[in-house]
Amino acid sequence: MLVSCWYLYLGAQSLYREVLNMTSVLQKLITPLCSGPAEPPRNKVTVVGVGQVGMACAVSIVLRLVDELALVDVMEDKLKGEMLDLQHGSLFLKTPKIVSGKDYSVSADSRMVVVTAGARQQEGESRLNLVQRNVDIFRLIIPEIVRYSPNCIIIVVSNPVDIMTYVTWKLSGLPKHRVIGSGTNLDSARFRYLMAERLGIHSSSFNGWILGEHGDSSVPVWSGTNVAGVSLQKLNPDIGKDTDQENWKETHKMVVDSAYEVIRLKGYTNWAIGLSVADLTESLMKNLNRVHPVSTMVQGMYGISDEVYLSLPCVLNSAGVNSVINTTLSHHEISQLKNSAHTLWNIQKDLKDV
Amino acid sequence: MASVMEKLITPLASGPAEPPRNKVTIVGVGQVGMACAVSILLRELADELALVDVVEDRLKGEMMDLQHGSLFLKTAKIVADKDYSVTANSRIVVVTAGVRQQEGESRLNLVQRNVNIFKHIIPQIVKFSPNCIIIVVSNPVDVLTYVTWKLSGLPKHRVIGSGTNLDSARFRQAMSEKLGIHSSSFHGYILGEHGDTSVPVWSGANVAGVSLQKLNPNIGTDKDGENWKDVHKMVVDSAYEVIKLKGYTNWAIGLSVADLTESLVKNLSRVHPVSTMGMYGIGDEVYLSLPCVLNSSGVASVINMTLIDDEIAQLKKSADTLWGIQKDLKDL
Numbered sequence: 001m002l003v004s005c006w007y008l009y010l011g012a013q014s015l016y017r018e019v020l021n022m023t024s025v026l027q028k029l030i031t032p033l034c035s036g037p038a039e040p041p042r043n044k045v046t047v048v049g050v051g052q053v054g055m056a057c058a059v060s061i062v063l064r065l066v067d068e069l070a071l072v073d074v075m076e077d078k079l080k081g082e083m084l085d086l087q088h089g090s091l092f093l094k095t096p097k098i099v100s101g102k103d104y105s106v107s108a109d110s111r112m113v114v115v116t117a118g119a120r121q122q123e124g125e126s127r128l129n130l131v132q133r134n135v136d137i138f139r140l141i142i143p144e145i146v147r148y149s150p151n152c153i154i155i156v157v158s159n160p161v162d163i164m165t166y167v168t169w170k171l172s173g174l175p176k177h178r179v180i181g182s183g184t185n186l187d188s189a190r191f192r193y194l195m196a197e198r199l200g201i202h203s204s205s206f207n208g209w210i211l212g213e214h215g216d217s218s219v220p221v222w223s224g225t226n227v228a229g230v231s232l233q234k235l236n237p238d239i240g241k242d243t244d245q246e247n248w249k250e251t252h253k254m255v256v257d258s259a260y261e262v263i264r265l266k267g268y269t270n271w272a273i274g275l276s277v278a279d280l281t282e283s284l285m286k287n288l289n290r291v292h293p294v295s296t297m298v299q300g301m302y303g304i305s306d307e308v309y310l311s312l313p314c315v316l317n318s319a320g321v322n323s324v325i326n327t328t329l330s331h332h333e334i335s336q337l338k339n340s341a342h343t344l345w346n347i348q349k350d351l352k353d354v
Numbered sequence: 355m356a357s358v359m360e361k362l363i364t365p366l367a368s369g370p371a372e373p374p375r376n377k378v379t380i381v382g383v384g385q386v387g388m389a390c391a392v393s394i395l396l397r398e399l400a401d402e403l404a405l406v407d408v409v410e411d412r413l414k415g416e417m418m419d420l421q422h423g424s425l426f427l428k429t430a431k432i433v434a435d436k437d438y439s440v441t442a443n444s445r446i447v448v449v450t451a452g453v454r455q456q457e458g459e460s461r462l463n464l465v466q467r468n469v470n471i472f473k474h475i476i477p478q479i480v481k482f483s484p485n486c487i488i489i490v491v492s493n494p495v496d497v498l499t500y501v502t503w504k505l506s507g508l509p510k511h512r513v514i515g516s517g518t519n520l521d522s523a524r525f526r527q528a529m530s531e532k533l534g535i536h537s538s539s540f541h542g543y544i545l546g547e548h549g550d551t552s553v554p555v556w557s558g559a560n561v562a563g564v565s566l567q568k569l570n571p572n573i574g575t576d577k578d579g580e581n582w583k584d585v586h587k588m589v590v591d592s593a594y595e596v597i598k599l600k601g602y603t604n605w606a607i608g609l610s611v612a613d614l615t616e617s618l619v620k621n622l623s624r625v626h627p628v629s630t631m632g633m634y635g636i637g638d639e640v641y642l643s644l645p646c647v648l649n650s651s652g653v654a655s656v657i658n659m660t661l662i663d664d665e666i667a668q669l670k671k672s673a674d675t676l677w678g679i680q681k682d683l684k685d686l
Contacts, residue, residue, distance in 0.1 A: 088523060088605075
């Protein structure tokens with residue numbers, strides 16, 4: 001009886017030891033405490049398109065307030081490679097979850113979606129043709145974005161940005177305050193950099209806005225340019241005109257040309273646009289109510305009757321474009337905006353399937 | 355007829371502008387170089403950034419693209435030139451320049467080609483920044499760090515190879531993923547030669563001080579039922595995988611270099627696994643990754659890890675391989 005009890009004891013002990021050895025390192029190391037499924041992300045950003053611009057946006061954004069980043073593209077190998085490369089940097093980031101996929105389900109529950117996808121202009125291609133090609137691409141992208149993140153804010157970066165933002169707004173069915181174009185945010189940043197350089201101060205200490213259409217016909221609002229509240233136009237009433245001895249107008253021209261120059265030199269631009277998009281992201285995610293020059297629906301403003309997107313100073317917060325600052329523009333500046341609106345609408349009205 | 359500038363601004367300080375205190379130079383504006391540059395800018399580590407390369411158009415384009423982002427950065431001066439004078443007074447110089455391995459090319463041949471490139475680069479760096487710390491990223495990193503040290507004439511504590519800093523980061527990410535925690539909460543070092551023959555130090559792997567090896571004495575061996583050894587293999591393979599998928603790797607290495615830069619620039623005395631002049635009875639002059647205390651002097655000291663015989667043997671073997679290549683290099 002004693003012997004059988006002893007053998008039972010030994011058997012139990014060896015079984016116990018076996019079970020103990022079978023528990024994994026994870027089970028031995030960690031005792032779970034909270035039950036239930038993992039929390040959904042609160043500050044998720046999706047970047048559509050993992051080209052140079054998309055990845056520059058992604059990297060600039062992950063070093064800020066993002067708890068999940070999703071990357072979407074059609075090129076599956078490159079997409080996976082970019083995701084892995086970012087994941088390998090996890091130790092140095094505070095973005096615990098980085099996912100990617102061809103399927104938009106990975107983008108579910110995003111607060112913000114940055115759209116950088118689209119075709120590039122071919123040699124000799126008309127703008128209308130380029131836009132129509134991009135509309136066809138966006139028709140596949142935008143509904144999917146909205147399907148998985150019905151409450152998101154979309155930032156459109158793809159060019160021609162003002163038209164593509166309009167296209168996105170139409171295809172998404174989202175209210176206009178939740179569809180934003182990166183617009184002249186970058187033009188203004190370049191303007192502030194170049195003007196500040198000329199004055200020997202940091203870009204952030206020079207205040208100046210470029211509004212309207214992103215690109216060649218953007219409008220530098222000289223009346224608003226100031227340093228510490230001192231209006232440059234008061235110091236030099238000719239500023240920005242052809243009669244200006246100091247030729248400040250040249251600085252705006254440099255802003256317009258600089259994009260082309262960088263493209264000529266390195267093939268594309270990406271860092272500056274990436275940083276500028278991250279700056280917009282910060283205002284939106286952190287509910288900051290900061291004012292940025294971004295592309296928004298301007299129908300009804302400045303006598304513009306068409307449904308077009310142009311850049312104006314917008315107050316950005318968690319709702320998206322909370323409001324627009326009513327900038328006092330000169331007659332000349334207003335007519336420039338109206339011309340842009342007219343040009344944009346001429347292209348937009350012929351677009352099919354929007 | 356006073357200009358806007360004269361009307362707007364009254365100068366106060368006299369004398370020349372202050373020289374930079376935290377200047378960083380990046381040599382090579384390829385994908386890796388630019389990823390390092392952007393990571394350093396986003397972390398606000400430098401008050402001046404200089405870029406150097408031989409491809410002048412691309413170099414100027416990259417400089418302009420970064421300058422256009424000035425509004426969002428706290429690095430006031432970004433310069434670039436083919437001429438190294440633009441790098442003068444740098445605290446840190448990150449070297450990412452070099453050629454890639456051709457199909458079927460021997461390692462010795464690749465290294466010799468890179469030596470010939472470094473012969474032009476390194477003396478110029480030191481000429482304009484004699485007090486700098488050089489971080490070598492170009493591959494094969496351990497050999498090229500040795501080459502850099504020889505060509506620079508700098509004391510060994512000021513020449514660092516990025517080494518297994520990235521391998522360790524990948525290791526910590528892969529291990530922590532399996533444990534459901536953040537990479538920074540899993541501690542583990544990969545040392546030795548960067549690449550295929552790196553050494554995962556399983557005895558040191560721990561979470562909150564709890565040694566994983568104590569929980570599973572077979573960890574990292576072939577007898578291990580849970581096959582943790584596979585994680586190290588994944589780390590070695592992951593570089594090749596990313597290269598296969600997107601053509602190169604850049605973001606992770608860029609972030610890891612920025613992390614090293616932070617310790618150096620801010621005099622933090624943090625411990626990082628980087629390539630330094632070897633120890634453990636290794637007689638030859640080779641660079642291998644060990645846990646190094648990094649601060650403003652460079653490699654202030656090395657942590658004496660307790661390695662098991664097998665791990666020491668692996669390090670010695672790496673050292674022999676590296677010396678086998680180094681001894682045949684010409685013009686060092």
